Amino acid sequence: MAENFRSVPTYRGPVQACIFDWAGTVCDAGVFAPVLTFQQLFEQEGVPITSEEVRKPMGVHKRLHIQAICNLPQVTERWTEKHGSPPTPEDAERIYSKSLEATLDLLPANSKMITGVVDTMNKLRSDYGVKIGSSTGYTSEIMARLKVQASAEGYTPDSYVTSDEVKEGRPTPSMIYLNMIRLNVYPAQAVVKVDDTTGGIEAGIHAGCWTVGIAKTGNYVGMTESEMESADPKELEAKVAKARQILYKAGAHFVIDTTNDLPAIIDLINQRLALGIKP
The missing domain is CATH 1.10.150.240 (Putative phosphatase; domain 2)
Incomplete structure (x- = not known):
């Protein structure tokens, strides 16, 4: 009877890396x-x-x-x-x-860091031991400028991957895989892709990662932080609800308002991983 079964490695460790988009996810609220x-x-x-x-x-x-x-x-x-x-x-x-x-x-x-994100990144590193990767539709020339500005505000990912470094970017998983290589992280279920667009969510699904959509500061609400602060609460919530629906429909495992809500999601994912559950 035993010959009818085989042992297959099951990952039960925690999240090892989060790979973030840029505009709408960590900076440039509203993606302008x-x-x-x-x-x-x-x-x-x-x-x-x-x-x-x-x-x-x-x-x-x-x-x-x-x-x-x-x-x-x-x-x-x-x-x-x-x-x-x-x-x-x-x-x-x-x-x-x-x-x-x-x-x-x-x-x-138009690339100011979203309020609180730098502190959130520090928390992910210190409290969860998570490596920080980045992927973007921007090219390497643009990233050369953007990462200097982000670093000056306190955000420095451990890995940068731009769309011109791979044959095809989102929604293919290529930029995620290249991040995993550079970060020396595996398996895919130990990785969380965080993005405010359907293309980014789809890339995470194709890669076999957990996916987290960013609704409020992202592309589908399209408002700056100051605009959101002064907006009619009901109108803003209607826009955020629509953004959530778009991201869930794209396949996101979780959808949160901002990247600052991510630590609680990492806790939930770690609970699932401890049980051997895959995305």
Whole structure:
């Protein structure tokens, strides 16, 4: 009878690493740097776009993001009215070629750390022994600027992975896997992916990680911290509830308002891991 069974290793240890997105998750509440960048770029083409149009494909590589905006029916229609024909892949590539300089211009004023996040990162390291990784749709040139600004505010991840370091970024798990290699962390269920976009959540699911969506400070609410403080509470809660629904629908195991709520979720995940439960 015993020959009908086999022993399979079961991980029962704690969370070893959390891999965080940047805009909307740890900095830039409301995710304004990418939105303002793309609005500026399309304005230069004579085709204004709304923040809602920019936010729909948020979370993928910026090249794919621009192409996705061009493919939106209403944007295609306005582009055709302006230029006489629909936008081509070459048009999208030309816009992308300008995106680095535009992003670097707008980044400093729109990348302030979200209140409390630095303290939360310190708590994750000191109380839970967690390593901190990062993944982003930003390129390495942009991250070179962003990580200096973040470090000055007290946030320095143990690993940085940008979209241009892998063949394809979110929603593939490539950036998560590269973080795991650099952090020397395994198995995947010992890793938590924290992101405010569906693409980031999907990447975590594909990687086999636990996934935590960030609703309130993220892309789908789209408000700065000061705007949230002065907003009508009922209207704000309605927006946050909608964001939660979007993230849960994408497959998030947990959805919280801000990254500052994460330690309590790590406790819950550690309880599950101790029982041998996988994501």
